[in-house]
Amino acid sequence: MPAAAFDISRIRAVTLDLDDTLWPIWPTITRAEAVLLQWLTEQAPATAALFSDTTALRAIRNQMVSLRPDLQHDLSALRRESIRLALTQAGDDAALAEPAFDAFFAERQRVELFDDAHATLAFLAQRYPVVAVSNGNADVHRVGIGHYFKASISAQEFGVAKPDPRIFHAAASAMGVAPHEVLHVGDDATLDALAAITAGMQAVWLNTAQKAWPHDTPPHATVSSLTELCRLLDGPVALP
Template identity: 65%
Template sequence: MISHANTCTPLLDLSRVRAITLDLDDTLWPVWPTIERAEQALRAWLLTTAPATAALLAVPETARAIRAGVVAAHPQLSHDLSALRRESIRAALHAAGEDTALAERGYEVFFAERQRVDLYEDALETLECLAVRHPLVALSNGNADIQLIGIGQYFRASVSAREFGVAKPDARIFLAAAEAAGVAPHEVLHVGDDAAMDAQGAVAAGMQAVWINRTGKPWPLDDTHLPHATVTDLRGLCALWNTVL
């Protein structure tokens, strides 16, 4: 299903699109099942390597408190989820009185499982559909690796907050993605599930945007920088070329 939110919504002009940037987590796959599996893999490794830390992290309130403490202590890492995860493991090891040098190996265990995603059932066909039309650039605040996941062949480039140094909705990372695609910002169509970070961020950076709204919820923000179209699934992206042009 495709919608064009309300009378204030800007008109989608696909004729000027020369590249497409795509969010990853919760756009091409649901992220929380992946994170939960990665955390389970980490806890299983800790059980045999650092059991006191495993017991500490088995208490959800304690795990959240450790993570919150790391986030508060390292605001300079807010764009880097890998570094925050690594430091959270290190902090848990320290709190449990175990070897903090194990944090690097623990993170490797987590990261490897984090790349085992379950793509939405229409993700591959959508990537194939879009990639034959325009260059695709992955644009993510997360730490998924499109090569490790096995979808790198569809993308010209990947721009991540971790590597670039700032996160969406900062306009600079959108502009970097446009540069990676070799086009001007106004020639980019950005696609993502987050109303603020993806839709508003892209429009504020001078791009067109499509918001993926799988739950059918109302637009949750004000009318500043509305998306140019809303779709309920990935197939709706390819349908845009048939219904708008």
Template identity: 60%
Template structure:
């Protein structure tokens, strides 16, 4: 169990913790494809080929392996590579990416997300700690966050110890005074445990723990169950 008396701040994952990420990415891909069909039809034809697009992304990931933490950069380069291959103007890469990125911020929150955010943000500094490129302010939940630390901004991704240390620093506390909450057993839980944080694993799908004997302090199926650790929480 977590010890709430020792918590002075909360770091919180975003994708698949507060909202399901793949429906969001799917809508963003659809918006990008529609934009390309109007502004770069030849690129749209290539982009509609799932295997070709996958191969282009794999090549970009390999070429820029030192930028694996920066999903926005990799997405932009993938769009640029498709434009180049199709013979369309390269300057279209930036506006095309902005179409994708804007739609990527339109998320459908899990039902338990807002009640939990309201509850925690009234009691602690809450820090977004994400490997993704969602912007809590563009998503519309920025008022619940004290700060955001992303892999893109810091240059390292979870489970790297440095991103957890940066999250604690953003809250003005030590890592052992932080409760980290996230859905990814490896990136979130293993990383935060190594940083000395208390850890709550949000295991919505009921996956098995396969990362050794050191386990999260608490495993829950939803955020209501986690908030119930506080005696004054009312769902």
């Protein structure tokens, strides 16, 4: 199927994915899991002994996806309940799951943005209302970028996750525009680009890894960086 024409004149608002769009997620999660393991070593040593490395902690977190499919849209709840399960299996106090998660979550907000992220966010926010749409549990205010956004809609708060069209439509409603007037930008070909197209939006796929597009319906545009996104919309970004 040929690509639909990218129409900049239709854009009245922009929605943005967060993880792997504005910052790399796995270095952040790796650090947060290390902080969690250190917290368990100090506060729940039996659990730390049973789950002695971050690989084991990640494995039980992934197991929780199967155990609690009702929580698939809520990554914070999945992580918290996986910690609770680990504590229970080790014979530690399950109530420690709350402060243990708090330690993990604080580190999870310490993201390292891509070099051109701030300049891109400023560029977009000067031209359009911008709403974050994420399946993850980053808090744009704790991350330090909340001032760029009119709103932030997370799957865990909204109750459904991308690619469900309802979360995209909620973002359009938050900006007072129709879905066809929204440009969505994200790194995931399925959860971001194709899902936004299905929801009636224009979609730009941020393809930093130069992957092949996996679907029949192509995005309206593909860019290899946030800076290229700004060039697509209105000339180059002046990086700091």
